[in-house]
Amino acid sequence: MTGEEITAAAANEDPSGMSLKIPPPPTPSKENKGNTPVETESKTKHPNEETALLQVERVEGGEAKAIVLSKKDMEQSANRLRNRLEAIKSLRTDKIALTEIEELVLQLGPAAITRLENGEILTKNNQALLWYEIHDELFQKSLAAAKKTQSSPGMLEKVPFLRRFAKPKTEFEDTNLSLRSDYLEKIRFYDFSDEAITLDLTNLNTLRLNVEKALYGGKFSNPLFDQDIFGPNGYPQEFIKGTSNRLHTEVVNQLEKIAKQKGIELPQLFTRSQIEQSRAIFDAFQAASAQTFYEQGLEILRNKSITSDSSAIEAQAKKLEDPPKPEEIKPLEETFNNVSAEVINLEAKHSNLVAQSEQAEASLPDLKATSKTSLRLLTYRETDLAQGITNLKDRLRPLSAALGAPPVMPHGLTAEQQAGIITTHNNTNSQQSAERMLLLEQLKIKEDYLEKMRQGKILAEVAEESAEEKITELKVALKKAEKELQNKKAEKDKAGKEFEDKKREVAEGGTPERKEKAKALRKWDTVTDGQNDILSAYYYEDADGAFSCSNLSRITETADEQVEGTEQLRELIFQHINKGEYGPEMARKMLSDETIARTIIWRYKIDTSRPGSLRDTYGLVEAERQALSLIPMRNAAQRRAQEEVVKTAGKQLAKDVLPYLKRSQLGTGRILQFLISEGVKSAEKGNPYLELPKRYDEYESSIRRYM
Amino acid sequence: MISLKQLIKVSSFPEEFKNEVLGEIDELPQEKISDLSKTCWFFISADYENKLRFELQKMTAEMTKGEKNYTQEDFDKVEEELFNELTQKLEATDTDAKIEEVKKQLEEHSVIQNPVSSDNSTDNNSSNSN
Numbered sequence: 001m002t003g004e005e006i007t008a009a010a011a012n013e014d015p016s017g018m019s020l021k022i023p024p025p026p027t028p029s030k031e032n033k034g035n036t037p038v039e040t041e042s043k044t045k046h047p048n049e050e051t052a053l054l055q056v057e058r059v060e061g062g063e064a065k066a067i068v069l070s071k072k073d074m075e076q077s078a079n080r081l082r083n084r085l086e087a088i089k090s091l092r093t094d095k096i097a098l099t100e101i102e103e104l105v106l107q108l109g110p111a112a113i114t115r116l117e118n119g120e121i122l123t124k125n126n127q128a129l130l131w132y133e134i135h136d137e138l139f140q141k142s143l144a145a146a147k148k149t150q151s152s153p154g155m156l157e158k159v160p161f162l163r164r165f166a167k168p169k170t171e172f173e174d175t176n177l178s179l180r181s182d183y184l185e186k187i188r189f190y191d192f193s194d195e196a197i198t199l200d201l202t203n204l205n206t207l208r209l210n211v212e213k214a215l216y217g218g219k220f221s222n223p224l225f226d227q228d229i230f231g232p233n234g235y236p237q238e239f240i241k242g243t244s245n246r247l248h249t250e251v252v253n254q255l256e257k258i259a260k261q262k263g264i265e266l267p268q269l270f271t272r273s274q275i276e277q278s279r280a281i282f283d284a285f286q287a288a289s290a291q292t293f294y295e296q297g298l299e300i301l302r303n304k305s306i307t308s309d310s311s312a313i314e315a316q317a318k319k320l321e322d323p324p325k326p327e328e329i330k331p332l333e334e335t336f337n338n339v340s341a342e343v344i345n346l347e348a349k350h351s352n353l354v355a356q357s358e359q360a361e362a363s364l365p366d367l368k369a370t371s372k373t374s375l376r377l378l379t380y381r382e383t384d385l386a387q388g389i390t391n392l393k394d395r396l397r398p399l400s401a402a403l404g405a406p407p408v409m410p411h412g413l414t415a416e417q418q419a420g421i422i423t424t425h426n427n428t429n430s431q432q433s434a435e436r437m438l439l440l441e442q443l444k445i446k447e448d449y450l451e452k453m454r455q456g457k458i459l460a461e462v463a464e465e466s467a468e469e470k471i472t473e474l475k476v477a478l479k480k481a482e483k484e485l486q487n488k489k490a491e492k493d494k495a496g497k498e499f500e501d502k503k504r505e506v507a508e509g510g511t512p513e514r515k516e517k518a519k520a521l522r523k524w525d526t527v528t529d530g531q532n533d534i535l536s537a538y539y540y541e542d543a544d545g546a547f548s549c550s551n552l553s554r555i556t557e558t559a560d561e562q563v564e565g566t567e568q569l570r571e572l573i574f575q576h577i578n579k580g581e582y583g584p585e586m587a588r589k590m591l592s593d594e595t596i597a598r599t600i601i602w603r604y605k606i607d608t609s610r611p612g613s614l615r616d617t618y619g620l621v622e623a624e625r626q627a628l629s630l631i632p633m634r635n636a637a638q639r640r641a642q643e644e645v646v647k648t649a650g651k652q653l654a655k656d657v658l659p660y661l662k663r664s665q666l667g668t669g670r671i672l673q674f675l676i677s678e679g680v681k682s683a684e685k686g687n688p689y690l691e692l693p694k695r696y697d698e699y700e701s702s703i704r705r706y707m
Numbered sequence: 708m709i710s711l712k713q714l715i716k717v718s719s720f721p722e723e724f725k726n727e728v729l730g731e732i733d734e735l736p737q738e739k740i741s742d743l744s745k746t747c748w749f750f751i752s753a754d755y756e757n758k759l760r761f762e763l764q765k766m767t768a769e770m771t772k773g774e775k776n777y778t779q780e781d782f783d784k785v786e787e788e789l790f791n792e793l794t795q796k797l798e799a800t801d802t803d804a805k806i807e808e809v810k811k812q813l814e815e816h817s818v819i820q821n822p823v824s825s826d827n828s829t830d831n832n833s834s835n836s837n
Contacts, residue, residue: 247753278764285757293750294720300742301728 071119073210076203077130078116084133085109087186096182100274101136104129134208141204143267144184145197181271247292254284295666306673308528308680316686317518324505332502336495343488350481357474360467367467374460378453385450392443399436403429490629497633520590520688523574524680530577531676537576538669547572549668553661555654563651565658566593573676589689591675594621594650598692600657603671614656621649709797709808711740714747717796719754748816751793755813759789 069077088102088109098106112126122130184190192200252266258280259269269280407425409418505511527534538547545551546568554564562584570587601608601618608618628642661668679690715728728735728743735743762785769775790809791800799805 274768275765278761278768281764282757282761285753289750289753289757290719293718293746293753294724296746296749297720297724297728297743300739300746301724301731 069122069211073207074116074119076207077134077211078113080137080204080207081105081109081113081116081130081133083187084137084183085113087183091182091186099136099271101132102183105133109133130211134204134211138201138204138208140181140184141189141197141201144181144189145201247288250288250292251281251284254287255280258284295664299666299669306528306531306677306680308525309684310525312684313521313525313680316683317521319686320514320518320521321510323509324502326506329499329502329506332495332499336492336499339488339492339495343485343492346481346485346488350478350485353474353478353481357471357478360471360474364467364471368464371460371464375457378457378460382450382453382457385446385453389443389446389450392439392446396436396439396443399432399439402432403436486630493633500634516586517688520586521683521686523586523590524683524688526577527573527676528680531673533577534573534676535669535672538572538672539665547576549662549665552668553658555658562588563593563654563658565661566591566596566654569596569672573672590679591690592647592650593654594646595690595692596675597650597653597657599671599674600660603667603674604657604660604663606657606660614653617649617653617656621646621653624649709799709805709812711744711747713797714744714751717793718747718750720750745816748812752813752816755789755793756817759786762789 084102084105088098088106091098091102092106108125108129112122112129114120115122115126116130189197255269256266259266262269270277272280407421409421413421501511505514552565552569552572554568556564558564558567567584570584570591573591574587600606606614608615624642624646628639628646631639631642633639661671675690678692679688682688682690712729712732715725715732718725720728732740763782766775766777766782766785770777794800794806794809797805797809799809
């Protein structure tokens with residue numbers, strides 16, 4: 001008789017005695033909720049017994065049903081419990097701390113084993129203990145073997161009426177985590193062969209399914225309880241590994257953070273007390289859902305679809321493919337001539353400024369010397385005059401005091417004598433007055449002269465300062481003119497190359513570069529059409545594989561010395577939608593390492609001015625680019641060599657910033673969208689090889705649209 | 708029907724994001740309103756389920772330790788209180804239809820019972836928006 005036959009017989013009250021009926025847990029009535037009578041082995045209740053029973057009641061609930069376990073399952077359960085009990089006793093002898101489940105097995109295990117072995121009716125304590133022990137063992141062994149044990153429905157599950165005959169199949173999925181526990185060390189589980197582990201896990205899971213079906217009925221499938229409340233140690237099995245589900249992946253990330261904060265590894269977190277685990281899961285879930293749904297919301301609110309002007313791109317491509325006509329040379333020649341004339345003008349302007357500047361600088365020492373001499377003389381005269389003025393004032397002071405004073409008349413003089421004194425006094429007064437007038441005139445002349453001296457001194461000083469200012473102004477103007485001239489010369493070189501290329505193209509009837517460029521232009525249009533597929537591949541289809549954030553951020557090099565991350569990113573954009581058309585060389589031109597790196601720098605607002613290797617690399621890229629711009633277009637070989645140097649520097653820059661792509665799946669998704677959008681815009685203008693401006697602020701509004 | 712405005716207010720999004728949505732709400736196309744409402748329901752449902760799970764786990768742990776003894780009614784009460792709290796926040800207590808809607812939406816957007824659903828909403832979003 002098979003297990004199913006025994007079960008079926010039991011359900012029909014088979015009197016053979018080979019099956020066992022276990023009374024269901026009583027449903028709590030309104031009158032005695034919380035005081036449900038518990039069937040136990042003894043009258044003394046252990047708190048844990050009561051707990052286990054109540055949990056079973058809660059899940060069972062509803063109408064009481066007969067619970068049936070096959071004889072085979074009972075034997076197997078008894079064996080497993082016995083083996084576990086022995087191992088626990090041994091752990092206790094070794095003074096190793098026991099887990100909550102192990103304590104339960106130690107206390108309630110012997111009675112349950114006896115009943116199982118004797119085929120007696122199980123109490124609810126027995127049932128609960130059995131359930132906990134099986135789950136605990138399955139969980140520990142699954143994690144230790146780095147396998148997630150799961151049950152998939154049998155093929156009959158999908159067929160109505162035949163569903164009851166369907167048998168769940170045990171399957172395994174490899175995970176990244178592995179757990180070591182004292183119990184598994186004790187039974188030397190780590191020495192088991194792969195086959196033995198697979199067999200043990202399969203048997204254990206089959207037993208779990210049978211016991212669950214017997215205890216809760218086939219319909220019990222509430223994941224809220226299945227995964228968490230009744231999960232051994234409270235560990236939600238769904239979280240064992242990160243899935244492509246964003247929320248779950250984020251929960252795992254958060255759990256890892258929490259474990260790290262506690263200074264432990266993630267699996268160890270689930271060996272902590274149940275309440276600690278619950279708290280960790282709660283916090284991780286809160287943080288993860290806040291993050292995930294916020295990102296989703298932002299994605300909805302900000303997401304703008306990328307559109308391309310296909311006809312503009314096609315027109316540009318067609319222009320490149322059509323054999324160039326002789327009349328196309330003329331406008332390029334005119335442009336070249338105009339730019340050449342502008343260069344001549346700018347050169348003249350520049351030379352003039354150089355001459356002025358040199359002249360000003362040359363005359364400055366003389367000016368300074370003259371100014372210095374003048375100042376010295378003026379200062380000397382100023383001092384001399386000031387002294388003269390002081391002397392005059394000294395002489396004027398007694399004269400002014402004497403004038404107006406009455407004549408001194410001693411007593412007892414005759415009238416004649418008095419008249420003589422008055423006459424003398426008047427004469428003296430007249431002389432003094434005349435002298436005073438003369439001195440006052442001299443004083444005024446000297447004071448006016450002093451004022452002029454002082455003004456002259458100021459003018460001499462100002463003249464020197466003005467000359468210096470003039471030189472500074474000339475230097476600024478000269479620098480500006482130099483830059484202007486340099487840019488114009490580069491423009492002239494470019495125009496000259498275009499003119500020469502066009503002449504060659506007309507003579508040869510088109511070039512392979514033009515055809516490749518046309519192909520690249522059309523590729524951007526295809527990318528726009530396939531943006532949904534690209535983003536779906538990134539977010540969902542291959543989110544754990546080639547196009548995962550961690551793969552896109554790889555900085556190791558491929559066999560042909562390319563950065564793996566940027567190669568993968570180009571494959572995602574260009575190859576994913578149209579494999580036949582993909583050429584890695586062309587893709588590297590369309591989206592260089594440097595362009596990808598610049599986008600990452602903008603997306604994450606990375607400070608490239610902070611001292612460190614990134615600043616050095618960033619500076620190197622700028623310097624090499626500048627060096628390239630200074631090489632005339634006609635020096636093709638030199639330019640090619642310098643272009644390689646720029647590429648190498650760009651590769652290093654990409655390596656420095658690619659790890660940022662691991663930060664956020666959404667952030668990297670936005671970078672993809674930005675690159676596609678800018679590539680398309682550039683293609684519409686006829687350039688399929690995307691080049692980004694150097695400055696973030698020049699481009700901010702465009703960046704904000706996608707990032 | 709519970710509006711996006713109400714859902715945004717109740718969801719635990721950052722204030723800045725809430726203000727951004729509320730500021731643009733009148734100009735948003737129907738498609739985006741629907742996608743955002745869906746995301747809100749997933750968020751609210753996840754929050755609700757997480758709180759409920761934690762409370763139930765806590766009670767179970769207390770029972771396992773023998774510290775407390777809860778009844779079926781106590782477990783049900785936790786769920787009921789959480790649900791009432793949510794309906795009040797959503798201002799959905801005035802009609803039975805609204806209460807039913809909350810129940811239905813929580814069930815439809817359960818991230819535990821249907822873990823892939825929360826991602827599906829994004830899938831739809833990117834398809835729609837692109």
